[in-house]
Amino acid sequence: MRVVNMRMRWIAKATVLCTIAVSLAAVGTAGTARANAAATIEVADAARSASTTHHVILLHGLGRSERAMSWIGRRIMNAGYTIHNIGYPSRKKSVEELAAGLASQVEACCNTPGSTLHFVTHSMGGIVLRALLADSRPENLGRVVMLAPPNRGTELVDELEKSEFFRWAAGPAAQQLGTGEASVAVKLGPADFEVGVITGDRSHNPIGSRMIPGKDDGTVGVESAKLEGMADFLIVDENHNRILRSQPVAREVVFFLRNGRFTRSSLTPEERAEYGGIVAGPIE
Numbered sequence: 001m002r003v004v005n006m007r008m009r010w011i012a013k014a015t016v017l018c019t020i021a022v023s024l025a026a027v028g029t030a031g032t033a034r035a036n037a038a039a040t041i042e043v044a045d046a047a048r049s050a051s052t053t054h055h056v057i058l059l060h061g062l063g064r065s066e067r068a069m070s071w072i073g074r075r076i077m078n079a080g081y082t083i084h085n086i087g088y089p090s091r092k093k094s095v096e097e098l099a100a101g102l103a104s105q106v107e108a109c110c111n112t113p114g115s116t117l118h119f120v121t122h123s124m125g126g127i128v129l130r131a132l133l134a135d136s137r138p139e140n141l142g143r144v145v146m147l148a149p150p151n152r153g154t155e156l157v158d159e160l161e162k163s164e165f166f167r168w169a170a171g172p173a174a175q176q177l178g179t180g181e182a183s184v185a186v187k188l189g190p191a192d193f194e195v196g197v198i199t200g201d202r203s204h205n206p207i208g209s210r211m212i213p214g215k216d217d218g219t220v221g222v223e224s225a226k227l228e229g230m231a232d233f234l235i236v237d238e239n240h241n242r243i244l245r246s247q248p249v250a251r252e253v254v255f256f257l258r259n260g261r262f263t264r265s266s267l268t269p270e271e272r273a274e275y276g277g278i279v280a281g282p283i284e
Contacts, residue, residue, distance in 0.1 A: 054118065054142070055110045056257070058085045059102075061123025061148075062174055068244060069122065075250035076120065081257070084109050090124060091171030095184045098173060099131035106138060116142040118257050122244055123148050123219070124173060130188045137193070143260060144195040145253045148240050150220045151197070151227040153179035153186055155212045179224070191229035196256040198249055199225035204239035217243070230275050232256065235266040 056076055058069040066087035077083045086105060088098055110117045117140045121129050126149030133141070157178040160166040167175060176184040203209040205218030215222045219240040226233060238246050252262045267275070 053115050054081050055115055056081045056083055056118045056120055057106060057110065058083065059119065059121040059125030059129055061125050062090050062170065071245050072250050076254060079254040090173060094172045095128055095131050095176050098128045099135065102132055103136040111138060111140065115140055118142040119144045120253055121146050121149065124177065127177065127185050133193060134188060141193060143257050144193060145256050146195060146197045147243050148199050148217055148220050149197060149225055150177050150185055152224040153177050153183040154220050154224055155179060156208055156219060159211045191227050194260055195227065195230050196232040196262060197225055197227055197230050198234045198236060198252060200238035200240060200243050201235050202237050202239045204241060228275055232261045232265050233267045234262045
């Protein structure tokens with residue numbers, strides 16, 4: 001029985017590695033390669049926005065480009081926000097280096113008098129943002145919505161970090177997203193800014209889910225998405241990637257940016273007291 005279990009675990013790891021390879025190859029088009037080679041900013045036409053005082057920076061996840069955030073970005077823009085969709089080389093540098101590289105761009109694009117700056121992130125983008133805010137928080141920081149963030153790391157990295165292929169394919173930042181004490185996601189600590197977290201519980205990767213305890217989205221466990229200090233938390237019936245193209249999720253993102261909470265919450269009263277996040281009223 002032990003031999004069978006070890007073999008199944010090996011098969012699971014091999015399958016996940018193959019999945020990573022296919023996923024990264026799928027986004028490794030010429031456009032994505034250019035986006036990962038140098039950070040770029042795609043700014044929505046301000047004339048199409050109902051407001052020029054509320055800006056939203058979008059940060060994609062590992063192995064993706066700004067294109068991954070375009071769908072949800074259009075929905076946020078249609079709600080009256082000016083969108084800044086930033087691409088960064090997620091597979092080339094550490095979390096700290098990525099955060100430092102983004103800091104100057106954030107300062108350049110959105111630090112205008114009288115404006116409010118919000119963030120919407122996906123997956124590893126949330127960890128990069130936490131690192132950025134720990135060192136260089138914008139004075140006009142508004143609210144943050146994280147989609148499927150590995151705030152407590154992910155067991156997939158714990159299982160795969162010793163693989164040379166994983167280290168090559170995923171890059172240095174991904175290797176910092178385990179669940180141990182050395183994990184950047186863990187070391188960054190509680191949020192001291194207004195943040196809501198949305199995560200899915202429908203797996204797109206049943207093999208990878210074997211490595212993650214409890215419910216998960218195929219990459220990040222529901223419990224791992226939670227962040228001490230968060231204002232609200234919502235579980236949706238989506239997987240790690242489809243969460244970016246969900247109309248209900250887009251509506252919840254906009255609602256949180258305006259009101260500092262979701263229309264419904266997955267937190268119990270006890271959990272809400274435990275996490276103790278900042279809860280404020282609507283922003284006009």
